[in-house]
Amino acid sequence: MIKKTISEIAGLMQAPVYGTYKEDTTVEGVVIDSRQVRPGSLYVPILGQKVDGHSFIEQVAQNGAALAFWQKDHTPYPDQLPLILVEDTQQALAALAKAYLDTLxxxxxxxxxxxxxxxxxxxxxxxxxxxxxxxxxxxxxxxxxxxxxxxxxxxxxxxxxxxxxxxxxxxxxxxxxxxxxxxxxxxxxxxxxxxxxxxxxxxxxxxxxxxxxxxxxxxxxxxxxxxxxxxxxxxxxxxxxxxxxxxxxxxxxxxxxxxxxxxxxxxxxxxxxxxxxxxxxxxxxxxxxxxxxxxxxxxxxxxxxxxxxxxxxELEMTKMRTALTQLGAARVLDDSYKSNPESARAAIDTLMAIDGKKHVAVLGDMLDLGRQENELHGQIGAYAREKGVDLLYAFGPLSKHTAQAFGSGGTWFETKEEIVDHLSSMLEDDVVILIKGSRAMSMDSIVTQLSGGFKNV
The missing domain is CATH 3.40.1190.10 (Mur-like, catalytic domain)
Structure with a gap:
């Protein structure tokens, strides 16, 4: 990670330092979350929709931050630690990253x-x-x-x-x-x-x-x-x-x-x-x-x-991307990080390519699809039926269309706990279970509950 003196950081930003500091003070690492500040951190307060990171400067100083960016319109300026004054802290974060990368x-x-x-x-x-x-x-x-x-x-x-x-x-x-x-x-x-x-x-x-x-x-x-x-x-x-x-x-x-x-x-x-x-x-x-x-x-x-x-x-994939886990006699294909029509079809294809006596697709809503969202969810249900999926469990308001288009064997559930209850009874059989949905649907919680429940059997 970045490791520079305060003077070197100021040089990269082409900006003076406000406040007193020692020339040889080293900055190591950049954080935007005040809870992650460690001795030597550079703290960059971000103005969020609900929280202004500038509000936590006292906590940041107590935790040992060496330096902070500070938006000029936030007055009076704190004196707990040295500052680099900027017009916009988010833009300053980007500028520092660009300047640092240019040195590498x-x-x-x-x-x-x-x-x-x-x-x-x-x-x-x-x-x-x-x-x-x-x-x-x-x-x-x-x-x-x-x-x-x-x-x-x-x-x-x-x-x-x-x-x-x-x-x-x-x-x-x-x-x-x-x-x-x-x-x-x-x-x-x-x-x-x-x-x-x-x-x-x-x-x-x-x-x-x-x-x-x-x-x-x-x-x-x-x-x-x-x-x-x-x-x-x-x-x-x-x-x-x-x-x-x-x-x-x-x-x-x-x-x-x-x-x-x-x-x-x-x-x-x-x-x-x-x-x-x-x-x-x-x-x-x-x-x-x-x-x-x-x-x-x-x-x-x-x-x-x-x-x-x-x-x-030797590839190590990021979690929740087509990760296959053995739970008893069953296998769970965790592809729960995100979903859209193209990736849902690919996940169904992958599910059906894995040998098993029964194939179950557990599908959550696909978000941000615009005016065609109902139709696109229905198309995924029809695609799952066409590819030979045995059972389809759906969660989320839009996924009602997925279950309906799948037809017999397609079930919509109001809660994920209900889905877990149904799936838990399958873990001693040769079943392959796909878990898929948009990130906001948190479909990975189904995988977590299944894994935890099986360990307690």
């Missing part, structure tokens, strides 16, 4: 997409770590606050930075690229997420393609050829000839050239990019697709084929 000079890989960006990020990290000091976005810190905090956690000897870039509206990817302009930019997919804000897939593609605009001159842009909206947006752009554009997918420059075989804890497949079979420690045909830009990026950076193979085979 790592290869920056930016990943965005409606689905698959976290999995792709994890794959890139696992592969590049085989040969280079690599760090990545932790958790879901992929927005205008999370990304700067991620950058400020980077060590000074970092060689490769893998940054997940999320968005809800146009302009947000562009802002993230101003902080951390990628040398390699990846768009995994264009899906239905954020249609409520943006209107349609073309508009979503326009927002995601801001990562191409933010790509450094001479950089590499990798995108999913199976998403025609990206091609449409690129055709309308004035392209920078210094940037290399390559695609992956069923018809892209990088493609899967064999059937995908399901093995214990993962899949196996062949691509046009590497000789031999690739063993990927992740479940789902869609994960093979997420591996393609990872392989292409690694090859472009001259990572050895053996390192690519090893990184994918």
């Amino acid at each position: 000079h790592p290869l920056v890989i930016g990943v965005t997409g409606s689905n698959g960006k976290t999995s792709c990020k994890d794959m890139l990290y696992s592969v590049f770590s085989q040969e280079k000091k690599t760090q990545k976005t932790q958790g879901n810190r992929n927005n205008e606050i999370g990304l700067p905090l991620t950058v400020l956690d980077f060590d000074e000897d970092i060689e490769v930075a893998v940054l997940e870039m999320g968005m809800e509206n146009k302009g947000e990817i562009a802002e993230l690229c101003q902080i951390a302009a990628p040398d390699i930019a990846i768009i995994t997919t264009i899906g239905s997420a954020h249609m409520e804000n943006l209107g349609g897939k073309k508009q979503i593609a326009e927002a995601k393609c801001e990562i191409y605009d933010g790509l450094r001159p001479g950089g590499l842009f990798l995108y999913n050829k199976d998403c025609p909206e990206i091609d449409e947006v690129l055709r309308e752009k004035s392209l920078d000839r210094s940037k290399t554009i390559r695609s992956f997918g069923k018809t892209g420059d990088g493609k899967i050239v064999s059937g995908i075989a399901y093995k214990a804890g993962g899949i196996e497949f062949s691509t046009s990019l590497l000789d031999g079979k690739i063993a990927l420690r992740a479940l789902g045909d869609h994960q093979a697709m997420n591996a393609l830009p990872c392989i292409m990026a690694a090859k472009a950076c001259e990572i050895q084929d053996e390192s690519i193979q090893k990184g994918l085979a």
